[in-house]
Amino acid sequence: MTEHLAGRSEILRRFEAALRVPPVTLLVHGEAGIGKTHLLAETREMARSIGLRVLHGQARDFGSGLAYAALTEALGPLQDDPVAREPLARLMEAIDQAALGVLGAAPAVHTANLLRRLPGRTLLAIDDLHLADADTIGVLSVLPRRVPGLVVAGTARRLPAMDADVVAGLRPLAPEEVAEVVTGLLGRAPSASLVRHVHEESRGNPWFVREAVLTLVQGGAVQSAYPGPRRGAILGRLFQRDRGGRGLARVLAALRRTRPARTADLPALAEIAGLDAAEAERAFDGLVGDGLLVPADDDAYEFAHPLVAEALYADLGPAERRRVHARIAGLLHRQGLAGARSVLEWASHLAEGGTSAEALPAMLRAAEATRWTAPLSAGHWYGRAAELAPAHERGVLLAREALSYWKGSRPVDALRAGRQALAVLEPGRRHTRTAQTMVNAAHSMGRYELAVSIAAEHLPHADHRAALLAQQAVVRTQLGEDCGALVREAWAALPTCPPEDLVITLSALAGDSLIKGDWAEAERALGALLSASAALPPGARLAALESAAHIMASAGLRTRTLGLLAEAEQIYRGLGWHDIAGQHVRTLAVVRRLGGEWERALRDLRSDAVALTEAGLRENAALLRNIELDILLDQGRYDEAEPLLAGPPLTCVLQVSLRALFAARRAFGVGDRASALRLVDEAVRTGPTDVAHRALGFRTAMLIITGDADGARAAALALDEMAHGGTPRARLTALLATAAAFQDAERAGAALETARADGLKFEEAHARLVLGVLGDARQLVRAHAVFGELGAAPWRDRAAHRLREAGLAPAPSAVLTTAERRVAELVAGGLSNPRIAEELHYSRKTVEVYLSRVYAKTGLRSRVELALAYERGDI
Known part of the structure; x- marks a missing residue:
């Protein structure tokens, strides 16, 4: 459950407590100048004082196109750590080699491996996350789950699309707080009129409180209203000294949008600013002396506050801004474009300052550099390139943009780009593939009617029909329509299906059969899918394995699902994207529910549901909420289930009937038997076969508890007959129902x-x-x-x-706790303590502690006794 805090003292106290119990994610948000960076700096100092390693990065203005830039900046100091040097080098190489089309392990995997190698606890702090690229946000979202000793903390003007355990919103200072700041600046207590004037001018913004006071001290006053004159106040006070200092500062502000300046850059930056070497040195030293530039890590210098850089950058006229960016791009090109990071930085400046003829190739190079490791960044670059490309090339680039956003689980952007692409693409292979992407995107957003209409509209123009037929079939089945003809035609077209369409086609056919409760047909599709996947390229094979795992988990097959996920994980380590449309997190949630890891499932799926909803992935977000309801209702947590049932379900028969079933279970749990019976009958009557199986299982249990033996036997018999060809889960439910009823x-x-x-x-x-x-x-x-x-x-x-x-x-x-049970399972599996430590990323001492607790709780005395008890099912 996310905590929302306000008030600096309260925030610092809560942050200090959170630092002691990783993994945890902390976010601070508020307007520019409100004190976010200062609060994060205080948090970093607290972390150091209690023994955490602190890593700090800064997201930048062109961050949406700079894949993993803030992350690599934060991790950079680890190059001097012997433990981290080798995994850090592998991470940097993975990002850089992407520019050459060389696939290695995904950056997210390398980052998690690197942080797990570090002893003790770590704080990873990133400033200005609202500027960060989406791929970095994605990595930061999952790292706390993969690295037990990690605290992620960040600041943002607007909250990024990532879940957080503690969210702190900073508010403007009250007059009495302004008085404390003014006292600190003047060294004496200010008059009430001065405090009132400063508070009115600054609107309680701490940065502008300081600016207002220093402006008054220097003999001026800020008379105009917020916000326009604030920039003028900064420029007027800070750059009265000389044109050289102001010119160099503006160049530094443009460079800062991708990285900080280093002293080694000074000769080139002087040339861009039109200064000779001596003038540049005097200007640079003056900026440092005035406190406008402050030293950072690795011989780099940052502006004292982002508002200073923003004011300077805004002070550049359009023509001057383009000239400065073009010259910075030239400087970077001369320094060499050795890897993805340098390519992205160069492309960012050239996109702002180059001609269309210069910028377009740079954007395409940036897109190709990130298409495997950072699909959201690739989507950004393909979209920008499409804006500049000749008309005959736009369709291809928009189609690539759509596919990149789909791989990055951003269906809204994929749908937008796909629509634009189809408007200009001629019928053919790329047109068909883009239509398939759009259907998937609309389906994942819960826009079922739109998904059907897209498939139907573009089916006559498709160069091959199988995938669009199958996609249309599974969505129509969710809507409660008969799609038998579509399924038969899709199967008939399968022998000539292009390899790249097989995953979509067979996944949709398997999903359609699953909903209908026809496990034989689902297995037929899954068998064909897994057989075909062996010959597919890595990305398509990963999608095939994840889709098959999703179907297997939904069918109640835990062991087979885990095997498929293990195969998928190996491929994921060689790609930069994972979990298209949230399918992977939903599969993991089902597996954890099946395996009894209910509290872990609840913890993860709640945050995952938030992330999926924010990304527009309403279909899988709804499925996650269904798993949460299933667990909460079996745990008797009816009050927590109630708000999840309050909102309307997605508008398809599958989701509406599932909602009726969950509402029936809650009604029965709180003693409303009449409503429970009415709702469960509604689920049986209106739902597809898979839902009817679940509903009849519940109806049987409910009638047994209420003493209606005849009714229970009738429901159990109906289920047994219906589940004969159903999923393994349905057949197991039927076994339990008939065993109890008879x-x-x-x-x-x-x-x-x-x-x-x-x-x-x-x-x-x-x-x-x-x-x-x-x-x-x-x-x-x-x-x-x-x-x-x-x-x-x-x-x-x-x-x-x-x-x-x-x-x-x-x-x-x-x-037994979850950790104790996992240790017991591995002991029963024959693993030694060192192997268990490696498997669970624990120390050997920790494994010994858990094992001793297992012995104490169970009364067992040896590994042999433990293994036998586990085999018998006694623990």
Whole structure:
């Protein structure tokens, strides 16, 4: 749950506490000059004082086109650390080699590996995240999950699209706070009239408080209203000294939009500013002496505040600005464009200062340099290039922009660029592929009717129909329409399907069959997909594996899903993008729900749902909310489930019927049986087959609890018949329902074996509860323990009630934590303590501590006993 704070003292106290319990993400936002950078600097000092390593970077004005620039700046000082030197070099090489088309491990993977290698805790702090490229934001969003000892902190004028644990909004200073600042500047208590004047002029903005006071001290006054004269006040006070200083400062302000200035740059910057060497040195020293430039790391100098640089840059006229950028680009070109970072910096300046003929090739080179490792940056560059390109080239560039944004999980931008591309592209391969991208984008946004209309509109012009047919089919099925003809035509067209269309076609066909509850057809599509993927290039194979994992997880197959995700992870390490449309995070959430990692699933999927919603990925955000509801309702957390049910579902039969089912479960949990029965019947009646399976399973359990044995048997029989060809999850649900309704110990035992074989914790406990009700009291003990571990309070209470009926007392709580259970699983798997430490990124001592806790809680005394108990399902 995100905390929102205000007030500098409160923020610092909370930040200090957060620094002690990583992983955590902290964000500070507010207007320019409000004190964000100062607060982050105080946070960095606090971090150092309590023993954290501090890494600091600065996002820059042209950041949207500079992939990973702020991140690499922050990590740069680690080159002097023997532990970090080698992984840092691999990270920098991965980014630079992308410019040459050489694929290595993705920057996100390298960054996580690098930070995990560092001993102790680390604070990674980035200023001005509102300027950062989207790929950097993406990496910062996932790092705390991959690096246990990491704190990510950042400032921004507007909050970036990333989840945070603590968000601090800075407000303007009150008059009494202004008085404290003025006192510090003047060395004496100011008069009330002076405080009132400064407060009115500054509007409580700390930077302008200082400027107003110093302007008064130097004999001037700021008479005009906010915000226009503020820039004039800065320029007037700071650059009365000479034209040389002002000219050099303006050049430095233009350079700062991609990186800070270094003393080695001074001769070239002097030439750009029209100064000789002596004049440039005097001007530079004067800027440093006046406190306008301050030293940073690695012989670099930064402006004392971004507002100074912004005022100077705004002071450049349009023609002068272009001239300065063009000359900076020339300087960078002469220094050499050895890798992606230098290419992006050069292209950023040339885009602002070069002619169209000069800027277009530079933009294309920047796009190619980032297309594999930073697709969102590539989308930015393809879009800018399209603006300058001749008419006959625009369609191709817009299509590449659309695909890049889709790979970067930005469907709104992909749809916009795709529309522009299709307006100018002639029918053919690129036209068809762009239409497919647009259908996927609209579908992921929850705009089902739009997705169908795009597919239908462009199907007559497609050079091959299979993918658009399959895409249209799966969306129409979600809408509750009959799409059998579309599916048959897609399968018929499959033998001649271009390789690059296979993933889209077969994923859609598998998804369509899954919703319809036809597992044989889904497996047919999955088998063809995985067979074909072996011959596909890495990006397409990754998409195939993630799509197959998504279907497998939805079908309830945990082990097979984990195997596919492991294969996908190996490919991801060689690419710069992952998780198209949020599919990967949704699959992980399902796997964690199946495997009993409910609290971890809740923690991650809540933040993931926020990120997906902000990116426009409403379809998978809704699916994540469904998983959250599923867990909360089984845990009896009905108050927390209520707000998730309050908003309208996405407008398709699948989502509407699922919402009815979840509402039924909540109604039953709070004692409203009439509403529960009405809603579950609605889900059965209106939902697709996959939803009907779930709804009949719940209806059976509800009627058993309420004592309606005949009704329960009728519901169980209906489910058993319907689930005969359904997904493994549906068949397991049918086994449990019929076992409970008909008191069939053989079916309950089969359900237990199925659940245990695939590591399905909740279903295992459910099967044990049924067996316990049928007379095996030993199973009740274990069911009670597992439900307790899951936090499934209503189910735990049912097991406790049955235990008491059997004359047994529920065992006192000695529940293994998630970490303890994972260590126990690895011990049972035969791993040594050093291997377990490597697997979990723990120290050996930590593994020993967890193992000793496992022994203490379970009463077991050796690794052999632990392995046997795990095999029996006793822990």
